Amino acid sequence: MQDPIDRSGPEEPTAPTSVPKTAAETTPENPWPLQLLSKNLKSYIDRAPATWVEGQIIELNKRANASYITLRDVDAEISLSLTVWSTVMNRLELPLERGARVVAQVKPDFWVKTGRLSMQTRDIRPVGIGDLLARIERLRQALAAEGLFSEDRKRPLPLLPGRIGLITGRNSDAMKDVLKNAALRWPAVAFEVREVAVQGVNAVSEVTRALAQLDAMPEVDVIVIARGGGSLEDLLPFSHEDLVRAVSAASTPVVSAIGHEADRPLLDDVADLRASTPTDAAKRIVPDVGEELHRIGSARAQLRRIVELTVGREADRLHHIRSRPVMASPATIVDVRAQDISRLRERAMSCMNAEIRRDTDRISHLRAQVRALSPQNTLDRGYAVVQLPDGEVVRDAAAVPDAARLRIRVAVGEVAATADARESPQD
Incomplete structure (x- = not known):
């Protein structure tokens, strides 16, 4: 069986018993009156x-x-x-x-x-202008105390950059000045240009973003931030702390070319090089090809003069050396040395022979002394040496046993004898 159809219709919403105390407690069935919302907003905003x-x-x-x-x-x-x-x-x-x-x-x-x-x-x-200048000065002192303007942080510009990053206003005179004057000085110069807002509320963000893009490009060797002057209010973006810190953190050298000689935003203090004008920046970032060719010509001429002087000086030295007598007869120096050697050899031989003769005489004298003191020389004078059979030399007649066999050694040969009698020495 099917369920009977309910013909009673939808339920009637029940009337709210009270108004919600907070907005979070409101529901489609129990909303706030509009006047209550307005009064609550009024009360909240008034506080x-x-x-x-x-x-x-x-x-x-x-x-x-x-x-x-x-x-x-x-x-x-x-x-x-x-x-x-x-x-x-x-x-x-x-x-x-x-x-x-x-x-x-x-x-x-x-x-x-x-x-x-x-x-x-x-x-x-x-x-007023005074208030703005005072703010800039306070910020200048604070950043200087952090060391952002220190000369030790500034990097040298490359002698001849391969590619130059340029941040400037859209179709501005500053951009034209930099491009034109740089090309006049070095026709092969290459630029990577970023056209941005250089005044107004978007200037800081656009310049900072362009700086980050160019700093990330390895082929960009130097970055120029250029603007063609303006009032103090127009130049305020270039004294903004965010831009100053971004330039300080960049790894690529940055050139500031903002305004004219009298204008000096904080960007000039933190940049690696300050140019007084965009035209001055173009002159500072690339060398003048005419000047460089003149320098090369001068250097070549100076080098040629130095080489010629050196060659001439050495030629004079060679001529002076060749004019010496020894060069006319090179064997002379050999002959002189040969004579020195011969003289030294003769002197050495003479000294050696004299020493030999002296030593020979000394040896002969010593030999004569030895022979004069030898036992054989004593025997030659008629003395004899009497020995017992065991070879003991007889020095005392009383020590010879009776009938002892004796050996008598004379100058030439020996004689055998027998001891028959002994005599004591007489007083």
């Missing part, structure tokens, strides 16, 4: 404190009781609409203009009836 912000005025519409300003961040594409009442505007010494850089104290305000959020400006002040 937000007033805040000082800085930006650049890009739109300014003046009305009788209020002025409506669009303020843009100086480093990003972010804008904010401000409402400035006439009482605040009247406190300014000079009227505000589009493009001015200001700081403003703003507080958000929510209109309950229309649901619009507006930024009420309680105070607004223009940022």
Whole structure:
């Protein structure tokens, strides 16, 4: 069997018993009234404190009781609409203009009836040139204390770069100056150009990105950042801390060519070389081919003179050597040395013969002394040596036994005898 059809219809929603206390507790069945949301937003926004912000005025519409300003961040594409009442505007010494850089104290305000959020400006002040210079100077001192501007960190530029990276404005005079003057000095020069914004909110990010791209290219030997001058506000991106640190971290030498001689952003301090103008940068990064050819010609001429002087000096020395008598008769020096050798040999032989004669005489004298003192010489004078049979020499007659056999040695030969009688020596 089939279930009977339920004809009772959908259930009626039950009426909420109470309004949710928080937005998270709301449901399709139990929503907030719109006025409650608006009141809660109003209450929440009213608790937000007033805040000082800085930006650049890009739109300014003046009305009788209020002025409506669009303020843009100086480093990003972010804008904010401000409402400035006439009482605040009247406190300014000079009227505000589009493009001015200001700081403003703003507080958000929510209109309950229309649901619009507006930024009420309680105070607004223009940022003067002195304030900007003071900020740059403080940043300069802080970065210098870190050692970013130290001369030890600066790298020398290559004598003849294979490829030059150029960061400059789109179709700018600075780009044309660098390309033209570099080509005039060295026609074979090659560039890797990056056209970027050189002022405004996108300048820092675009220049930094182009610097990273060129620094990553191994064929780029030097990078030039060029701009053709401008006001202090226009040159502020080149004093931005992010750009300064990016240049300091680059492994490729960087040349700063911003503005004119009087302009000196922080980029000039951190760059490996500061050029006063883009034209000066072109002269500094490549040599002049005419000057180099002249130097080569001068060097070749100087080298030729040195070689000629050296050859002439050595030729004179050879002529002087050849004019010596020994060179006319080379055997002379051999003959002189041969005579020296002969003389030394004769002297050595004479000394040796004299020594031999002296030693021979000395030996003869010693031989005569030895012979005079020898026993044989004593025997030759008539003496004899009497020995017992055992060979003992008889020195005392009393020591000879009776009838002892004796050997009597004379100068020539021996005589045998027998001891018959002994006589004592007489006093």
